[in-house]
Amino acid sequence: MSRLDTALGLEERRGPAATLGKLALYALLVTVFAGPLLALLASAFNQSTDPTSLTLLPTRPTLENFRAAIDRDVLLYLLNSFLVVGGGLLLQIGVSISAAYALARKRFPGLRLVFLLVLSTMMLPEEILAIPLSLVLSDLSLTGSLWGMIIPVGAWAFSILVTAEFMKEIPVELEEAARLDGAGDLRVFWSVILPLCRPALGVIGIFGFTMIWDQYMLPLLVATDARQFTLPLALRTLRADEEVGIGVLLAAALLALLPSVIAFIAMQRQFMRGLTSGAVKG
């Protein structure tokens, strides 16, 4: 049953006219929001160099754009992106679960202070810290290597907080029972807490993926050579290259778009849960 209209306490309208109206409305919304991306999808397969000929249906379908994009090292950039996302995500999950366990379960002096500090880094995104961050990274000689893009995304307050909130819901009795059976800290963590946290891990996994994929400034600060560019970064160089047609740019953009969209669609349920648990609790 549709609950359209009910949010405002209105009666639901029925009948062919109302249905048609709704369908028209949906079509309009999809066109406005998804249309540009669908045009990107179609035009990437279209043989054309004209920036005005975005199309929803390829008139002259070709894979030439992709072949040309591969000639421009797009696969290398894609690999860089995947390495950064993979490494960053693994690190982030590791940091999040251990930090969250400490925040959710351990009692130690200064707990509230630590919690506040973690929260405050949520307000201090790396954009604002760009200048000092770039200095710190070069002090640690992390510039010019993918590690410089991986390590900073490891500690991410959102993931820690979502995981901590989730762990608080796990009954303490389960842990106590495990301890009575003679399990140590590590074992409790590994065999009791972690398996129960799987939904939370799904949430931070998908969120982390889209967020790290979207990173722009950090790779910009770290990369000293075009060979370290991630795919989003490389789009700008491709655009500036006179010899590269718009089709090649679109093909590369499509490759940069797909992973996060696929991840989003595949794990939509978790994504929505993360969105709301992360936001509404704050």
Next chain:
Amino acid sequence: MWRAIEMSFHEVRPYLGDRWVGTANYGQVVTDEAFLEAIGHTLVLAVGQTGGSVVLGLVLALLLEGTARRLWIVRTAVFLPTVTAMAVVAEVWRILYHPAADGAVNTLLGWLGAGPSQFLNSPDSALWSVMAVGVWRGAPYDMMIFLAALAGVDRTLYEAAAADGAGVRRRVWHVTLPALRPAFVILFTLAAIRSLRVFTEIFLLTNGGPNGSTEVLMTLIYKLGLERNELGVAAAGSMVLLAASVALTLAVRLSGARGKEVAR
């Protein structure tokens, strides 16, 4: 962090040692015309994007609320801009905004009888064009938060209110909006912070141009710090931005808290 604060009081000279300049960097930030203009643009963008995407997000949420499968599909489609990497969004919109009369958006404008616009290429329209992209990408996110909040609206209250003779407007005012208040608070906070540190879209769409008409704080800081190596001034700029975000967050939180008490 400490390094940034320290830097903001120095003229940073790599290999020569930093020289203490006191508050001179801050003085430059608050008096320099480029900075003032950038602050102005940042504020316009923050207000426009935040307001635009919250309002549009609420409308979308009300239109697309429900459990039917086709609604779910439409919601997913509408949400796509938000998960797309900003770099891709920027490239797509640069093409859509193609300033010739046969550019995609200009074609649409032509059907509506409006003349072709220069969009990103003209100082008059560049900031608005960037803002529109921001709203396009931000509104679906806000929609999702509102949808979550709407799910918490107690629908029996509507019947009760209707039985008491409350009209539609009073029902919206007294039942729906109070239930959405936490969502508003959180969205204003998030969106305001997000827009203060807007960087990628500007960097990619206009890079501050034309004629500095879209220069925002972050792009200016980036240029000062990493292209012109005036790290001290850039750090001072960052600190101003940071202070603004903290102040804004606290302001939204406080007004939200007071609002809740009034509601009770």
